[in-house]
Amino acid sequence: MSEQLLLGIDIGGTKTAVAAVRHDGTVVALRSAPSGRGGAQVVDVAVRLAREVADAVSGLGRISAAGACMPGLVDPRTGLVRHAVNLDVESLELSSELSRALGLRVEVENDVKAAALGAHHLGPRGWGLHPDVTSAASGTGETAYGSGDVGTLAYLNLGTGLASAVVRGGVLVRGIDGAAGEIGHLPVGGDVVCSCGQVGCLETIASGSALARLWPPSRGGGRDPFAAAAAGDAAAAAAVDVLCDGVGLAIQLLVLAAGAEHVVIGGGLTGLGEPFVEGVRADLRRRGRSSRMIAALDLESRFELVPASVPVAAIGAALLPGRAPGPFLLTDELAG
Ligand SMILES: [Zn+2]
Structure with missing residues (x-):
C-alpha cells in the first residue's frame, strides 16, 4: 500500500x-x-x-x-x-x-x-x-x-556563528521576531566587535569565525586546533581554551536561562569530534569545581553532539507541516 x-x-x-x-x-x-x-x-x-x-x-x-x-x-x-x-x-x-x-x-x-x-x-x-x-x-x-519525550531541549548550532533554539513541551520557543535563542549576541566580555555591531558577544569566542580569528592561517591555523594543541602549538592551545570556555558558557546559559534538560550541539564545529567534546567537558567540570550549585546541575552529562550523518534540520523541516509554529510575539504587533 x-x-x-x-x-x-x-x-x-x-x-x-x-x-x-x-x-x-x-x-x-x-x-x-x-x-x-x-x-x-x-x-x-x-x-x-x-x-x-x-x-x-x-x-x-x-x-x-x-x-x-x-x-x-x-x-x-x-x-x-x-x-x-x-x-x-x-x-x-x-x-x-x-x-x-x-x-x-x-x-x-x-x-x-x-x-x-x-x-x-x-x-x-x-x-x-x-x-x-x-x-x-x-x-x-x-x-x-529513536524518539521519545525529552522535556526541554536546546539546540546549539556552532557554525560560522553561534545560534540556539529551544523546544519546550514539543513547542518551539520563538520570542520577539523569532529572536529567542540568539544567545550568540549576548555580550559576555572582551573587546572584539561582533558582526551584529555590539562588542564582546558570545559569538566572538564560541564559533567558527572566532576560532579562525583566534588561530588564523598566518599563525598556523586552518587545521585541527585540538591536534595542533596536543602537539604543543601554544597558539592553538590558547584558541581551544577560549573556544571551550565559550561553549561551556553557552551550555550553562541554556540550562540556567532556558531550563534546558538537554543541549544538543550541531553545526560545522562538531567536526572537531571527541577532543572538542572532551575540552568542553573539562570546562564544565572547571565550572562545577568553583560552585556546588553549578556542580549539582551536572552540566557535563547534559550535552552531546549531533552525529554528522543525521540530517537533523531536514528532518525537523519535514515535521513542520501540521504543527503549530509556536507562540509569536512580533515587534510590528507590539508597535501597532
Ligand atoms: Zn553580536
Whole structure:
C-alpha cells in the first residue's frame, strides 16, 4: 500500500539537503548538493533535489506535505525569508516559490529552529541506535532514529556563528521576531566587535569565525586546533581554551536561562569530534569545581553532539507541516 511521506528541505549556507521522511522521523531517502547563491538559484537547487527524492521514493509512497528551512529571518506565517546573508539572499518568498514549483504547500522555518525540532523529535541519544544514513543517501534504504519525550531541549548550532533554539513541551520557543535563542549576541566580555555591531558577544569566542580569528592561517591555523594543541602549538592551545570556555558558557546559559534538560550541539564545529567534546567537558567540570550549585546541575552529562550523518534540520523541516509554529510575539504587533 502506498504510504504518505513528508519532504524536508534544509537549505544551508554551503549545502542543501532534502529528505523524504516518515511521520515518525524515519528517513527513507536523502539527497544533497551545494546550495545555490541568490534567491533564484537557492530555489532551483532545492526544487531539483526535491524532485530527485520524490522520484526515489515513488515506489514506496507519495509526498503529502513539505517543509523547508534556511538561515536568516524566516517568518513561518508569511513564508518570507530576509537577510540570509551567506546565501546572498536579501528577501525571498521561500514558501510560495517552493510551493508553486513542487505543487504542494511548503511550510518554512529558520534552520536552527528546524534543527531543534528535529533533535527534539529524534530524542538525544536515540540517534546513536541507527546513526548511519548512507543507505538512505544511495537509494531508498531506511534509517530509523529513536524518539521519545525529552522535556526541554536546546539546540546549539556552532557554525560560522553561534545560534540556539529551544523546544519546550514539543513547542518551539520563538520570542520577539523569532529572536529567542540568539544567545550568540549576548555580550559576555572582551573587546572584539561582533558582526551584529555590539562588542564582546558570545559569538566572538564560541564559533567558527572566532576560532579562525583566534588561530588564523598566518599563525598556523586552518587545521585541527585540538591536534595542533596536543602537539604543543601554544597558539592553538590558547584558541581551544577560549573556544571551550565559550561553549561551556553557552551550555550553562541554556540550562540556567532556558531550563534546558538537554543541549544538543550541531553545526560545522562538531567536526572537531571527541577532543572538542572532551575540552568542553573539562570546562564544565572547571565550572562545577568553583560552585556546588553549578556542580549539582551536572552540566557535563547534559550535552552531546549531533552525529554528522543525521540530517537533523531536514528532518525537523519535514515535521513542520501540521504543527503549530509556536507562540509569536512580533515587534510590528507590539508597535501597532
Ligand atoms: Zn553580536
